[in-house]
Amino acid sequence: MDNPALEEFVEEVEEIIEDLEEGVLELEVQPKKRSLIDRIFRDMHTIKGGAGMVMETELAEYAHHFENLLDKARNGEIVCSPEMASLLLSSIDGFRSFLDKIREGGEVNQELIDQTLVQLKEFESNAGKPSATPTAEKTEEKKPVAVVAKAEPTPDKKIVEEKSPPQEEKTAESEKTEEQVEVQWDDEDEGEETAYLLHLKFDTEMLRKGSDPILLLKDLKELGDLDIIAHLGKLPELKNLDPEDIHLWWSAKLVTTRPAEEIENIMIFFQDEKNEVKFELAETPPDDPGLASFGIYEDQENKGHDNIQVDQEEVAEKLAEKQATVPDAEVKPEQIVAEKVVEKITEDPAIEIAEEAVSTEEEPKAAVTPAPPKKTPPKDEAKKDTGIKATQSIRVTIDKLDKLQNLVGETVINQARLHRLSDRIMEMDANLGEMLLQFVEDNEKSVYELQDQILQVRMIPVGSILNNMKRTVRDYATRSKKKIKLEIEGGDTELDKTVTEQLQGPLVHLVRNSMDHGIEDSETRVKNGKDPTGTISLKASQQEGYVIVEIEDDGKGIDPKAIFDSAVSKGFINDTDELTEDEIYKLLFLPGFTTTSEVTDVSGRGVGMDTVKRDIEALLGTIEIKSELNKGTSTKLKLPLTLAIIEGMMIDVGNQVFTIPLLSVNESLRPVPTQIKKIKNKGELVEIRGEYIPMLRLHERLNIKPKYKEPTEGLVVVVQHANHKQCLFVDEIVDQGPVVIKSMEDNFIQVPGIAGATILGDGKVSFILDIASLVN
């Protein structure tokens, strides 16, 4: 694919498809959500337009069919049903096939394309007839809807199709239509959304008493769409400010399907004489669920009037501009947190260099906000708007970043050389040396900062791949009789792009395992006193320089005894062995352990867990399983933030320095002669605290003439891979620290026993030993 325009198109469509997929999955849950249909329609329309521009007419035509369908849905002629969602999802697979064709040449999967088009046709013709709609109630409602929609389809449709500017008008119009359509769309829906206005004022002393308003906000957020605005009016001047006092108070609009009692139940903990925590039904109808809107102008805010009625009106006028318009300087930490809670996960899969919003661009917008009533655009739109303005980004190929990283790595090495040089100059001329040292140290700061920044650029949120699991879970749940809910947390945790991409495979595997072997069918679950819907949760977080991804299910769990028994029957262990629970779960990762159906039946898990483990280890990560019978299973992945840098231990063998990943090193020691045992056919063993560990003379393996011939003169480094420990006999340990990994394959080939290369402080190349191959 040499055509840059085409390349760009493919990348764009890939992004759109992801948004589309997510939109459809959401629509399945909330079929009457107008803004979602609009979003999906827009996506479809963009694909069609783009395809036309790059002369991919077949693709354009394909998209056109589905755009038509969505147009009907928008006009209320069709109600989105699970079948329609399935149809749209298979259209997404169709798009992917087109993209593959464009990218790699070859043919599209015509069978798939035709099949989806046939399904589409069937669906459309059925949807026209009342009999096809799932419930009788719905069909009765349907006809009037169509009439209403037809009564004024023109203004609505026309305006929506106009690309962007007159959004206010558009939404004003479309809302109107929407309300009418909506009312008649779905009155069987028990979860009607209601909007509440919340008024949250707390005791100034509250924080000192160990409570925190954020807790309340977090709880409320669980109930539905929550828009929060912080009132800064009571903020004292800085010199009078006591950070332990609460000076802020909050207004919020909550759109929820839950009954009012639930709000009451949460608030009750915060209601006392000194707190003013109350809520009321919003006077305006809830509009679109995403429509919560209100805001406060800074200037008025500073005057500190506390007439809440006025505030709420302003609030209703303003949120069009979204939360971010409050200038940073005046945002209290609490509010930032509150906004973070509201924030959704970023989903851009492409690596982007994001510039923070140029505040000059943002601020006037906030200040200029006209007071006169302005109908609020749907939140989705507003979000997109600010999204575009808030971050400016450019697309960069990963190649360029790699090159940049290489250069930075080189600069770091030169910096070390410079340091040594300045030391030598110091010896000769203290004055000159001092001056040079000063410079070198200044430079060092920038160089390390540069290195840090370049690594940052490669980071993307893991949310993109966690969200991909939604489709996996949805498809599985549709096919099987199980009910499964997927929860995602911490999607904004960032990870190196390469790591993120390579995490996808293992993640799919683990989620499938959970669905297949973990979660029981609804009947069994009810019998065991569980919620009929099983839950799988994906949580990502950052801990101590690692990213932790946890896959948890509330299924039937794995019985350690069953694992133990089958491990014994397979001959992996003896039945006299005493293993801790952790050790037992580790057996699941043994290759071959999992391949027999007998084991998977018993353990209920583990097909190809060794592959998962290998993949994770290739990413320099670790994997851990914990399980409780009938409660569920949790798999924890610990991954380095980046693949490019590891902590290494530099060792010397015959004057050649090798690097061992510190992650694999258990300990190092100089053995005494009695610790070394020679056993026929088994080679040499080192006895360490009662444990006999096989020893490898590294110099023999590497074919190097060593400085010391016996381990009692040199050192033994104990390394571990999986469950295997190995002693490596080396001359000495030279250094320890972070090293930048370079692939051997970039300019050469994969060499057995060597995982990669790195450049040491003196500019020389050092090879990173492949511990896995040395241990086995």
Next chain:
Amino acid sequence: MENNQSKNYLGSVNLSDEDMEDMSLEVSYSEGTRLITFILGEEKYGLNILKVRELISFPEGLTRIPGMPDYIIGMFNLRGLVIPVMDLREKFKMSGEERHEFSVIIIVEVENKNIGLTVDSVSDVIFVKEEDIQETTELAVNVDTKFIKGVAKTKDEMVILLDIDYLLSKAEFDTLLEEDIEE
């Protein structure tokens, strides 16, 4: 293509007579190749200049790669890239005497990989016309003919054309691992 470039070059710059004489060859023929020539043992070799990334003197710190045959003499750091070096004398099993300190490394780029080749010395950049290249496989040279593309005859000398793409191909590199196993 290079030839076209040189034409443009001529069109825009005033060159001395000497230059003109050098260039005359290029201007008068439309097809041909520019070669970099180097000495290895007693013969002169050439390789397409487009494959050459740069020339460097023998690096200070070369790190041996464990398990590799002798002609892969190690890897070194070229401005952040880790590059392997192949000793051509060793590879072609020529009698070797004192060499490395004075030898030159030609960094070539083949299949997106940068690889260093040690040669005794680099002599010249020449231009050869297509018809001057003899694609002969039966040559009385010391080198295994599978690495030879042919011979180019210029005014007063003969240059052996190395088949660098084959010499440094993936298939050829893969044999390194087999040799290792045989050892």
